[in-house]
Amino acid sequence: xxxxxxxxxxxxxxxxxxxxxxxxxxxxxxxxxxxxxxxxxxxxxxxxxxxxxxxxxxxxxxxxxxxxxxxxxxxxxxxxxxxxxxxxxxxxxxxxxxxxxxxxxxxxxxxxxxxxxxxxxxxxxxxxxxxxxxxxxxxxxxxxxxxxxxxxxxxxxxxxxxxxxxxxxxxxxxxxxxxxxxxxxxxxxxxxxxxxxxxxxxxxxxxxxxxxxxxxxxxxxxxxxxxxxxxxxxxxxxxxxxxxxxxxxxxxxxxxxxxxxxxxxxxxxxxxxxxxxxxxxxxxxxxxxxxxxxxxxxxxxxxxxxxxxxxxxxxxxxxxxxxxxxxxxxxxxxxxxxxxxxxxxxxxxxxxxxxxxxxxxx
Amino acid sequence: xxxxxxxxxxxxxxxxxxxxxxxxxxxxxxxxxxxxxxxxxxxxxxxxxxxxxxxxxxxxxxxxxxxxxxxxxxxxxxxxxxxxxxxxxxxxxxxxxxxxxxxxxxxxxxxxxxxxxxxxxxxxxxxxxxxxxxxxxxxxxxxxxxxxxxxxxxxxxxxxxxxxxxxxxxxxxxxxxxxxxxxxxxxxxxxxxxxxxxxxxxxxxxxxxxxxxxxxxxxxxxxxxxxxxxxxxxxxxxxxxxxxxxxxxxxxxxxxxxxxxxxxxxxxxxxxxxxxxxxxxxxxxxxxxxxxxxxxxxxxxxxxxxxxxxxxxxxxxxxxxxxxxxxxxxxxxxxxxxxxxxxxxxxxxxxxxxxxxxxxxx
Numbered sequence: 001x002x003x004x005x006x007x008x009x010x011x012x013x014x015x016x017x018x019x020x021x022x023x024x025x026x027x028x029x030x031x032x033x034x035x036x037x038x039x040x041x042x043x044x045x046x047x048x049x050x051x052x053x054x055x056x057x058x059x060x061x062x063x064x065x066x067x068x069x070x071x072x073x074x075x076x077x078x079x080x081x082x083x084x085x086x087x088x089x090x091x092x093x094x095x096x097x098x099x100x101x102x103x104x105x106x107x108x109x110x111x112x113x114x115x116x117x118x119x120x121x122x123x124x125x126x127x128x129x130x131x132x133x134x135x136x137x138x139x140x141x142x143x144x145x146x147x148x149x150x151x152x153x154x155x156x157x158x159x160x161x162x163x164x165x166x167x168x169x170x171x172x173x174x175x176x177x178x179x180x181x182x183x184x185x186x187x188x189x190x191x192x193x194x195x196x197x198x199x200x201x202x203x204x205x206x207x208x209x210x211x212x213x214x215x216x217x218x219x220x221x222x223x224x225x226x227x228x229x230x231x232x233x234x235x236x237x238x239x240x241x242x243x244x245x246x247x248x249x250x251x252x253x254x255x256x257x258x259x260x261x262x263x264x265x266x267x268x269x270x271x272x273x274x275x276x277x278x279x280x281x282x283x284x285x286x287x288x289x290x291x292x293x294x295x296x297x298x299x300x301x302x303x304x305x306x307x308x309x310x311x312x313x314x315x316x317x318x319x320x321x322x323x324x325x326x327x328x329x330x331x332x333x334x335x336x337x338x339x340x341x342x343x344x345x346x347x348x349x350x351x352x353x354x355x356x357x358x359x360x361x362x
Numbered sequence: 363x364x365x366x367x368x369x370x371x372x373x374x375x376x377x378x379x380x381x382x383x384x385x386x387x388x389x390x391x392x393x394x395x396x397x398x399x400x401x402x403x404x405x406x407x408x409x410x411x412x413x414x415x416x417x418x419x420x421x422x423x424x425x426x427x428x429x430x431x432x433x434x435x436x437x438x439x440x441x442x443x444x445x446x447x448x449x450x451x452x453x454x455x456x457x458x459x460x461x462x463x464x465x466x467x468x469x470x471x472x473x474x475x476x477x478x479x480x481x482x483x484x485x486x487x488x489x490x491x492x493x494x495x496x497x498x499x500x501x502x503x504x505x506x507x508x509x510x511x512x513x514x515x516x517x518x519x520x521x522x523x524x525x526x527x528x529x530x531x532x533x534x535x536x537x538x539x540x541x542x543x544x545x546x547x548x549x550x551x552x553x554x555x556x557x558x559x560x561x562x563x564x565x566x567x568x569x570x571x572x573x574x575x576x577x578x579x580x581x582x583x584x585x586x587x588x589x590x591x592x593x594x595x596x597x598x599x600x601x602x603x604x605x606x607x608x609x610x611x612x613x614x615x616x617x618x619x620x621x622x623x624x625x626x627x628x629x630x631x632x633x634x635x636x637x638x639x640x641x642x643x644x645x646x647x648x649x650x651x652x653x654x655x656x657x658x659x660x661x662x663x664x665x666x667x668x669x670x671x672x673x674x675x676x677x678x679x680x681x682x683x684x685x686x687x688x689x690x691x692x693x694x695x696x697x698x699x700x701x702x703x704x705x706x707x708x709x710x711x712x713x714x715x716x717x718x719x720x721x722x723x724x
Contacts, residue, residue: 105514109521114587152467152514156546159471159538167538174536176521176529176545183538184518225476 015246016206016237020047023209025235034058037090039083039236042311044302049212050232054201058094065192065200066091067099069185070130072121073107076258077129078248079239079303080205085133087203087234096201098140100130101188105145105152109177109184115146123354125347129259132346143360145184150194154187155180161221162214170210182214189215193228201232209233239302242273242295260347263340267333270296276318277325288321289328296325296332304335377608378568378599382409385571387597396420399452401445401598404673406664411574412594416563420456427554427562428453429461431547432492434483435469438620439491440610441601441665442567447495449565449596458563460502462492463550467507467514468543477508485716487709491621494708505722507546512556516549517542523583524576532572544576551577555590563594571595601664604635604657622709625702629695632658638680639687650683651690658687658694666697 020027025047030036032055039045057064068084070077092098104118122144131137145151162183168174171182189211192200202212212233219228238247242255249256255273257266276294278284291297297318305311314331317323382389387409392398394417401407419426428450432443454460466480484506493499507513521541530536533544551573554562564574574595581590600609604617611618617635619628638656640646653659659680667673676693679685 105518108515109518112519112522114519115515146511146515146518149508149511153470153477153508156467156471156508156542157474157476159542160474162538164535164537167536173526174529174538174541175526176524176536176541179536179538179541180518180521180545183542 016046019206023047023206023213025049025206025209025233026051028235033090034094037086038306039086039302040090041308042301043237044083045087045234045236047206047235048233049216050199050230051201051234053199053229054091054232057096057199061095063196063198064091064096065099065198066096067101067189067192067200067202068204069101069103069106069188070122070126071103071107071111072118072126073111073113075121075125076260077126078250078256078258080236081130082133082259082303083205083236083239084203085130085135087236089134089136091201091203092136092139097192098135099192100127100135100140100142101148101151102126102142102144103181103185103188105184106181108146109180111177119144124351127357128347128350128354129343131350132343137350137357140357141360142357145188148191148360151184151187151191154190154194155184158186158218158222159183161218166217170214182211185211186215186218189231190219190226190228193226197227197229199229199232201234203234203236205238206235209235240295240298242269242299244274244293244295257336260340260344263337266336266340270299270332270336271329273299273329275325275328281324284324285321289318289323289325291315291319294318294325294328296328300328300332300335304332304339378408381568385409385568385575387411387568387571387595388413390597395452396456399448400668401448401664402452403670404663405599406445407449407596407598409568409597410595411578412561412592413563413596415561415591416453416594419458419561423457425558425560426453426458427461427560428458429463429551429554429562429564430566431463431465431468431550432484432488433465433469433473434480434488435473435475437483437487438622439488440612440618440620442598443492444495444621444665445567445598445601446565447492447497449598451496451498453563453565454498454501459554460497461554462489462497462502462504463510463513464488464504464506465543465547465550467546470508471539471542471546473539481506486713489719490709490712490716491705493712494705499712499719502719503722504719507550510553510722513546513549513553516552516556517546520548520580520584521545523580528579532576544573547573548577548580551593552581552588552590555588559589559591561591561594563596565596565598567600568597571597602657602660604631604661606636606655606657619698622702622706625699628698628702632661632694632698633691635661635691637687637690640683643686646686647683651680651685651687653677653681656680656687656690658690662690662694662697666694666701 028045028047030040032051033040054064066088068088088098102122104115107113107118108115164174171178189202216230219230240246241248257269273295275296276289276291278287301311318328390407390409392402394413416426430446430450450460464484466477469475469480470477526536533540551564578592581592602608603610619631635657637658638651638653640649663673680690
């Protein structure tokens with residue numbers, strides 16, 4: 001199967017090609033996965049590690065797991081988390097056991113947030129938001145790091161398997177909070193294999209690959225004792241900022257939309273986004289849009305349009321000049337409004353049902 | 363009350379005076395404590411931090427605690443641990459709540475010993491040995507770090523309160539295992555105050571002062587949230603090596619006696635020890651021994667003779683030349699044999715009763 005559309009500009013393509021080369025990743029091959037999701041079909045998922053292993057589990061109906069953490073340090077999440085949840089959902093549908101951990105020990109060690117505060121935020125917002133974005137709570141094991149002794153025990157044991165210099169080479173510093181946080185994350189990633197040795201896949205933004213690499217190194221070094229499968233990785237591209245920069249960032253709020261965000265504010269940002277429109281309407285009709293430069297189309301492609309045919313039509317109309325930049329912005333504003341209303345409604349509903357979730361206690 | 367005897371040579375005195383100055387310690391004042399134990403009376407305890415605070419708790423019968431950890435990494439302990447236990451016993455008798463923790467997370471993080479192995483060693487040897495050396499198990503709260511969530515939670519929170527550079531200044535490196543181990547130790551030291559805010563004293567060899575300083579710094583930095591009392595410290599001198607070096611060390615086994623040790627081996631080492639004897643018997647009778655240079659007398663003073671009058675007589679006889687170096691060695695061998703037999707018997711008995719101990723579970 002071919003990626004249906006990949007209108008990324010050459011600049012971005014080069015960035016991601018460099019990442020693949022520098023980090024030693026595999027290029028993502030959509031043919032490995034049955035019924036690929038939107039992110040897979042559209043090249044937003046661009047790389048991985050050990051994807052064959054996971055593909056084989058799916059095809060042979062062998063047990064495997066998918067895992068992600070949520071850091072309850074803010075009161076909003078970003079589109080990157082949305083992609084992670086969509087990928088977890090995908091693997092849940094393919095038979096994976098899903099684990100969602102609340103990284104409360106990490107948020108204490110790295111950000112100074114108390115465990116009580118972290119718990120409150122996770123239950124009131126982050127977990128409901130994940131469910132709103134598609135996580136199937138009935139098929140998910142949730143836990144708080146602070147309540148999972150096994151993870152803590154692994155973290156202390158793993159600390160011995162990495163040197164100061166290796167750590168610094170990976171993370172750039174040896175801050176005590178960062179050290180504790182990183183080894184705990186390694187504990188989380190391998191923890192599901194304590195009960196049953198099986199492959200696992202960790203969907204992340206590519207900036208999180210250092211954790212995957214560290215975990216794979218430590219899994220190799222503890223092979224004799226644990227014989228863990230090295231975790232597979234699945235990497236998505238960033239959702240680019242509305243001003244055309246590689247990545248949305250809270251430090252540039254005018255071109256970054258968070259979840260949730262006030263609809264007025266979000267649509268205002270979309271209306272100021274970088275598009276692929278030409279200088280004049282006449283030129284636009286004649287030459288068509290430069291779709292690969294259009295951050296509004298990118299938002300539609302990554303997040304707001306599920307149906308491939310619909311996206312294809314938008315692409316063609318815009319590319320041919322039939323659709324103007326004003327029109328594509330208008331469309332994106334409508335879709336964003338729909339999405340945000342739906343997200344808020346589902347989050348609220350999940351919040352009300354939070355007591356029904358099953359948390360693992362230790 | 364005066365120290366009854368302090369025949370330490372000037373070299374050692376200078377060493378310890380320098381330590382007091384460099385680390386900013388208080389010189390130990392035996393008058394602060396009722397019924398001082400042998401180590402206090404004889405100047406083996408030489409320094410402290412915040413001792414007035416503890417003295418006041420004893421005199422006013424206010425609650426306070428004494429705490430120590432045991433690192434189950436070896437299968438023997440050293441005379442330093444014996445002194446720690448004797449000091450814990452002393453404070454137990456003065457009304458302190460005693461806590462003994464098994465540093466199994468630390469032995470995993472810093473030495474690579476599995477939790478299972480650490481648990482086994484602690485139950486089969488280290489805890490029985492502590493009881494054999496005088497710890498009152500009925501008045502002691504025991505716990506394993508790996509089972510104490512509160513300690514782990516404090517450790518992760520505290521990691522955020524110290525920078526990489528501060529850590530390196532204290533410990534000389536930022537090894538991940540060392541970092542995890544140190545912040546966990548801080549968690550241990552302050553943990554008893556989670557239930558009840560009260561002063562606590564930590565008896566240690568002076569080389570352990572960095573942990574006390576780090577804990578005091580972190581207690582200051584978390585004052586607003588926890589308002590912990592800064593832990594007091596009580597410092598004992600090292601048991602000098604039998605060859606006259608500052609400290610017994612396993613890397614020089616010929617002048618280091620461990621607990622337990624085969625009696626033949628221990629007495630053989632004593633017979634080769636540095637003494638205060640003169641070159642000829644005639645000279646010895648005339649000038650008397652140089653007691654301050656005699657490692658055998660030091661062993662009697664620190665560990666083998668409880669009664670002050672008995673020690674005083676040995677001191678006078680040896681100092682006057684009435685007792686020879688051969689005789690003081692013979693005496694030390696007898697006392698060591700008695701001590702080791704008693705230690706082995708009591709350890710064995712405590713091991714048989716290990717199931718009766720109360721461990722805190724979390």
